[in-house]
């Protein structure tokens with residue numbers, strides 16, 4: 195059943211790429227597996243997916259031990275500074291950097307492991323109170339500050355668009371994120387690439403791809419609805 199879901203998502207990704215004249219290889223499908231058991235991840239892994247997204251440190255650590263080590267784990271949730279050291283050598287990218295203090299801690303821990311951690315700056319694109327992320331107008335400053343950290347590399351922006359019934363309603367936000375990335379790129383900051391845009395979820399990933407997403411984070415459409423009640 196999961197395989198069928200994945201096939202359907204993959205077809206939609208392909209269609210969105212064709213519609214916008216994009217190369218399928220330039221879009222990474224991240225399977226967002228939060229709250230789902232390792233066996234379900236394994237099923238999707240066996241179908242060929244290597245990029246998985248999680249939003250909790252403990253869950254990444256547990257699944258990291260249970261699943262194959264060629265999985266690329268993406269930290270997509272709010273990250274507390276005191277937990278950075280637990281995932282620094284396990285994840286391939288941290289999508290949710292929204293303060294300099296967090297970037298600083300990532301830098302310290304990355305240094306200890308002799309690695310450079312790719313990160314994205316999370317932008318609260320619709321200025322929703324309930325969401326993390328910097329305001330659009332503060333993203334450039336944060337990118338500038340982080341550019342001085344030797345063991346952190348800003349590769350782009352991440353956004354969680356509002357929950358909407360009609361994905362077209364989010365098109366304008368995806369366009370804004372894309373434009374913001376272009377503006378920051380034009381500053382030519384050392385160590386800041388701005389080549390990656392992490393945007394689009396189950397409800398709106400096709401539109402996000404049409405507007406330039408390089409990573410889409412899809413959970414429900416692959417794994418089914420999440421049941422938060424059971425695991426608490």
Ligand SMILES: *Cc1c(COP(=O)(O)O)cnc(C)c1O
Pocket residue numbers: 226228249270271354395396397411412413414415
């Ligand atoms: C849970 C989550 C997703 C996946 O959401 P779906 O609607 O299930 O696809 C994507 N991004 C972030 C940051 C998430 O927390």
